Amino acid sequence: RDAGAKLAPLMENSPALTEAKPLAQDLQKLAAIGLEALTFIKSKNAPSAEWRDKQFAELDQIAKPKAALEFAVVSPVRLLISAAFEMPNRKNTSATEWRERIRKSAAPSVPPKN
Numbered sequence: 001r002d003a004g005a006k007l008a009p010l011m012e013n014s015p016a017l018t019e020a021k022p023l024a025q026d027l028q029k030l031a032a033i034g035l036e037a038l039t040f041i042k043s044k045n046a047p048s049a050e051w052r053d054k055q056f057a058e059l060d061q062i063a064k065p066k067a068a069l070e071f072a073v074v075s076p077v078r079l080l081i082s083a084a085f086e087m088p089n090r091k092n093t094s095a096t097e098w099r100e101r102i103r104k105s106a107a108p109s110v111p112p113k114n
Contacts, residue, residue, distance in 0.1 A: 019067045026062045026071065033058060034077045040084035052085045060108065075106070082106040 033055050040047050056078065063074045082105040090098055 022066050023069060026066070029058060030062060030071060030073060030077055034073075034080055037077070037080035037084040041080070041087060044087055046087045047084055049085070052081055055081045056108075063108075078106040078108070079103070 037047075037055070059074050059078055059081075062071060079102055082102045086098070086102055086105065089101065093101065
C-alpha cells in the first residue's frame with residue numbers, strides 16, 4: 001500500500017528506476033482496492049455496482065503489461081471485489097455455488113490488451 005511513497009525518492013534519483021514508477025503506482029492502487037474490498041467483506045456491507053465497475057475498470061488498466069511485468073495479484077483482487085459485491089447472496093447459496101458465482105462474476109469480460 002505504501003510502496004509508491006517509499007519508492008518515489010529512489011526513482012527520482014535513478015534514471016534506471018524511472019520505468020518502475022508506473023508499476024509502483026499500480027501496486028499502490030492494487031493494495032488500496034484490495035483493502036477496500038476486504039473492508040466491505042468484513043463489514044458484510046456490499047458496495048454499489050458503480051463501485052464494483054469502477055474497481056474492475058481500474059484493474060483492467062493495471063493488468064496491462066508495463067515494463068515487461070504483469071501483476072499476478074490482479075485476478076485475486078478481482079475475486080475480492082466480486083466477493084464484496086455478492087455478500088448479500090452468500091446466505092442463500094452453498095459455499096460451492098457462491099465460489100462459482102464469485103469466480104464467474106470476477107472474470108474479465110474482455111482480456112486485457114497489451
